[in-house]
Amino acid sequence: MNDISAKIKEFLSRFFRNHDLQLDEDIFALGFVNSMFAMQLVLFIEQEFQITIENEDLDFANFKTINAMTHLIEIKTTLVSQT
Template sequence: MNQAKTKIKNFISRFITIHDLQEDEDIFNLGFVNSMFAMQLVLFLEQEFQINIENEDLDFDNFRTINAMASFLDRKLSKTFNYH
């Protein structure tokens, strides 16, 4: 999961250059996320981690922090591997 956190932080850091984002900081409450960036973030997660993010996954709580995204990925990937 640490590798996932690193990839997520590196991606976000390309867009948020004025703040050293910590793993537990809420990117929505900090005002760093607009609708376009939210879509880019979802697309990045899908492509980088080879997952499909469904409508029911689009809960802010899954994307608020780096830790939340890593936990979400862990849940999605474990579901994917359990089906095979």
Template sequence: MAQSETKERIVRFVTRHVGVEIQTDQAIFEQGLVDSMFAMQLVQFLERKFAIQIGAEDLDMANFASVDAMADLIARKQGTEAVRQ
């Protein structure tokens, strides 16, 4: 899956939760758009939708700070090079 499609899927999921359109580089936690309760839903969504396992070592806020960061994490977990599109 192209990283642009990965980002689109994450944006749709987060947008449904927060009720406003977000940008891929937007700091969703830092800006208070989402909280720690949503973080668990987000991890489950990413694991299910992208067939990855997110381990304790991946639970660094930097990996979830933005859609771009999550897409990079997914690319690493899937063993593909993260190329920003």
């Protein structure tokens, strides 16, 4: 698990206390996410990783697993460092 995945898992574990969330588990399918929590999650990612989540990034596929969020963040941080 890399640093990005670890930070995301730590954040999510505050809300899913009784579940050991795996990197490829779908948090939407598990029923853990409502619209308010989804907004908190996006805000956390933006603040923690110093990136901007654009409208086109707001796709369930980008946020359904820790691995998917890690991939999105890696892409966004790579783009930022190239500019």
